[in-house]
Amino acid sequence: MKGKIRCRRKGQKSQGGVFPASKDAPSAEQFGRMLRFGQCEVENIVSVESDTEESGSDTGSSDSTGSSDSTGSSGSDSTNPSLAQKDDTLQTNVVTFRTGDSAVLASHYDGTPNLWVGYITEICAESLDIDKVWVKVFWTWSGRDLQALIQSFDASEFAPYERAVSNYATIESASTLLDVKHMYEWDEQSLDPPELDFDTLFTRSTLSYARKVVNPKAAFEMCLPGKCRSPRGYNPFSAHQHDDTIMHFCPRITCRRWYHQICLLHWNKIDSSAVTHLADRGVRLLAVDPDDGQSCPLLAYYTDGSESNMMQVDDDEHPDVCSESDHQSNSGPGIPISAPEPSTPYPLDFVLAEMSRSDVIADLPPALICISQCPIVRRPGPAQDGWTPAGNVKEVVLARRLVYAAFEPDESINDNWSALNPQECCDRIGVSFRYATPYPPYWQRREKELETETWMYQPPVICPNCNAAI
Ligand SMILES: [Zn+2]
Ligand SMILES: [Zn+2]
Numbered sequence: 114m115k116g117k118i119r120c121r122r123k124g125q126k127s128q129g130g131v132f133p134a135s136k137d138a139p140s141a142e143q144f145g146r147m148l149r150f151g152q153c154e155v156e157n158i159v160s161v162e163s164d165t166e167e168s169g170s171d172t173g174s175s176d177s178t179g180s181s182d183s184t185g186s187s188g189s190d191s192t193n194p195s196l197a198q199k200d201d202t203l204q205t206n207v208v209t210f211r212t213g214d215s216a217v218l219a220s221h222y223d224g225t226p227n228l229w230v231g232y233i234t235e236i237c238a239e240s241l242d243i244d245k246v247w248v249k250v251f252w253t254w255s256g257r258d259l260q261a262l263i264q265s266f267d268a269s270e271f272a273p274y275e276r277a278v279s280n281y282a283t284i285e286s287a288s289t290l291l292d293v294k295h296m297y298e299w300d301e302q303s304l305d306p307p308e309l310d311f312d313t314l315f316t317r318s319t320l321s322y323a324r325k326v327v328n329p330k331a332a333f334e335m336c337l338p339g340k341c342r343s344p345r346g347y348n349p350f351s352a353h354q355h356d357d358t359i360m361h362f363c364p365r366i367t368c369r370r371w372y373h374q375i376c377l378l379h380w381n382k383i384d385s386s387a388v389t390h391l392a393d394r395g396v397r398l399l400a401v402d403p404d405d406g407q408s409c410p411l412l413a414y415y416t417d418g419s420e421s422n423m424m425q426v427d428d429d430e431h432p433d434v435c436s437e438s439d440h441q442s443n444s445g446p447g448i449p450i451s452a453p454e455p456s457t458p459y460p461l462d463f464v465l466a467e468m469s470r471s472d473v474i475a476d477l478p479p480a481l482i483c484i485s486q487c488p489i490v491r492r493p494g495p496a497q498d499g500w501t502p503a504g505n506v507k508e509v510v511l512a513r514r515l516v517y518a519a520f521e522p523d524e525s526i527n528d529n530w531s532a533l534n535p536q537e538c539c540d541r542i543g544v545s546f547r548y549a550t551p552y553p554p555y556w557q558r559r560e561k562e563l564e565t566e567t568w569m570y571q572p573p574v575i576c577p578n579c580n581a582a583i
Pocket of ligand 2: 363364365367368369576577578579580581
């Protein structure tokens, strides 16, 4: 394999069905005999409305490649067109495409949600001739594309920028490549799903082209199959108002599933007065360990319910796990903790005080402790009031892991906690750095934001699989 080759961009691909192969494309056999390259550069010559003088550094950015749309989140530098040369009123923008990239290909749908996107798996050229470069593209399919292919497919199941990855490939002229745009993979079981904006390209299903089967059935890998009351899956950017449904996630390694709130309520999967718990709902939420099938050992005694009547529990009195009093009571050592009324389930600080472990979370930010005791929820639509379409799973899981790390008797963590930089902290406890960190300013900001967010106030539902608070 050689390094890179360059070609010139030509006009748009015509529309003649879904992803039609180029008429003059080489056969698979011819393609197989060509020279192979790891990357190709595509030149786009754009006219610039320039006067006689140099018009500054912005001159080349108003090109028609659409590359300014690129998220750039893949870490690839290939989306930054460089100005290769300047010739009076014409400029050449260059975009680099590598094998493995997800690329936008020119079509009549440029600039719309139905834009054409495929994965480049091979780059070949008949010769070093600048106009004879070909790429093998595995196409991704939008809901609209799938509806054209599969009669029974309902395009509204897909978000506008959602795609199914397919095993359908064609050989395309590299001159139709427009831009590199990252395609996020979204797994319904993930503790670290991508943060989605309306125009974020993402995929969570595959299309078997020959069998005309999309698997998993878009957005239906959730809730209880056969019992779910929602006729639709979960579309993060649905046009249907009635899809505006809240879902809860059980992060236990033995569950890892989202459930519709309306289904949980219908199945009566809600805290029962017949089951009592020593600890309050916030502690019980915190005890649901995303890395284990069992409750957090330190809290298990207080959170595993029993069908006795040793305490009269009424969780409805404590729907707000982020109340002012929680903030205050978690604000550090030295604050006297008074025993709750006998009929009141214990909050976290009382549970820890009873075990003489009050000090373990003293250095943690109040917002972190608050979020660790919240439900994991999501709601379709643009981010608002703390709600996001992919949910708060990443942040709550991070907060719980940080609290568990503080529970650990490993003094090397606690003693050096404040001395570690955010990356070191995350490395130490094995959490992802890129979303949130134990870095104090992050949690200070979150504490302010929580005052206006609404996602934490949810009915006290439980997981239909493990009965944990979710
Ligand atoms: Zn359901
Ligand atoms: Zn569960």
